[in-house]
Amino acid sequence: MVTLTGDSLLARALPAIARDVDSMFDALLPGEGRLAEAMRYATIGGGKRLRPLLLTATAALHGADRTQALRAAIALESIHAYSLVHDDLPCMDDDAMRHGKPSTHKAFGEAMAVLVGDALHAFAFEVLADPATSGDPFVRSELVQILATASGPAGMVGGQVLDIEGEGQALDLPAITRMQQQKTGALLSASVEMGAVLGRLPPEGRTHLKGYARDIGLAFQIADDLLDHAGDEAKAGKALRKDAGAGKQTFVALLGEERARGQARMLVDQALAHLTSYGQEADLLRSIARYIVERDR
Amino acid sequence: MVTLTGDSLLARALPAIARDVDSMFDALLPGEGRLAEAMRYATIGGGKRLRPLLLTATAALHGADRTQALRAAIALESIHAYSLVHDDLPCMDDDAMRHGKPSTHKAFGEAMAVLVGDALHAFAFEVLADPATSGDPFVRSELVQILATASGPAGMVGGQVLDIEGEGQALDLPAITRMQQQKTGALLSASVEMGAVLGRLPPEGRTHLKGYARDIGLAFQIADDLLDHAGDEAKAGKALRKDAGAGKQTFVALLGEERARGQARMLVDQALAHLTSYGQEADLLRSIARYIVERDR
Structure with a gap:
């Protein structure tokens, strides 16, 4: 599972x-x-649970009840799961495998x-x-x-539309960044913000956490592009290197592998800088930021 | 438009x-x-707006603000619209026409x-x-x-799954009734209940309205089956007589045209009986109940 030495907090939190x-x-x-069987197939036993981890870690940081945070995390992860089920459809990305089993x-x-x-949504x-x-x-x-x-037309789904529309087109860095900030960034930011809401943090107190979320969201996507480019299909549990074939522009295609890797690390440093007002109680959020670019799946 | 003589209330309310x-x-x-263009294409200018009519009529009956009721009706109609967009997909019902224009x-x-x-959802x-x-x-x-x-696994989507699973099978009347109560009944009931919530009616005060909604929901579906069986495609704005071809069991197939029509009328009488505690302020709800089985599209 996790092999980051010294990061025992994350090594416990992930499982x-x-x-x-x-x-x-x-x-x-x-x-x-x-229907119940299929909903369970699409949700139980798969994925890194990064969004639930972000939500519950932020909620814990502000003293929220873990069971309530887990319920909110289930809602969030259901949205993520439904988007994968629809994304894998033949008329969409046409992926036969997901989380190491048939889509x-x-x-x-x-x-x-x-x-x-639709049911998971x-x-x-x-x-x-x-009320629970x-x-x-x-x-x-x-x-x-x-x-x-975060999941609607101005968020995830809007980003998916930009992604489809951009296929075969030469997008520049700002256009890819905007697309990815909607497509994956919005839901990662929502994870952190929902945790903050459960922790009763008022909107004006969420600025640093939102900055943290925005930076790790982009870092996550660059890391995903790097994994798609050079990763191990068995570990990923899905087909890789499909982006280039589909004519999709990625950070790696645009920046090259080395600059993309550097950019991801820079974003993690930036994310950590947003947490300076917190002490060691935010160490799990710090570990998550590092894990996001160092993971191998 | 509406041709029911003497029903001027409904004749004004529908447009x-x-x-x-x-x-x-x-x-x-x-x-x-x-995406915005396509969302507008799928929602604006189509349909009878029966669910918004039920919601706003129930809200008005209990003194709720019309603008707020209309916002709730937009949410409800967005759910209805998304279900039609997904239903028409080639892997679902494969319908090329909807509301008189291409799906x-x-x-x-x-x-x-x-x-x-997904965006409308x-x-x-x-x-x-x-908060508005x-x-x-x-x-x-x-x-x-x-x-x-009402729209999730125990409601609309659950009913759609039962419908797919029932194709080519000999369903009996209780099975069809259960399927239709989920598939279309749940959202029609939600229309009435949401209006009641906006009108600040407590749960125990909603019993009669829920009975009314359940009866007109079933009557609506029988009327739909009758229209599919004998209706006019130009007026319906979509392909008809597809149910028999798809091996779907309908109330008409099971009961015959005459008994189905009688059953629908009986349900309308039953729906009206739920409204006896209301005076003429509920006349619009009464007209809607009659319209549901007498409409020609």
């Missing part, structure tokens, strides 16, 4: 969040029937995959608006607004 | 809600770019149609959780919960 997210999905997802449409058929995505907001996620309706309502905005 | 929903969509949807995937391509559906919750929909976060949070539950 813990994977286990807690799986058992919370198991407890909250519907249990009966083919949802390969296992359950295309119509079912469309509906599984609604499930996310069902979980978030439930927070006794304070203002917090619930704010969580819904942050997640819907 | 008014169509106009107000269109102008509210126009004001709230993003305005720039291809979204015919006009914008399949990948874009998947993303337009997120947009619905973004609108609902916005209600100054009371408890109301916003309750609206989100009702809409997410």
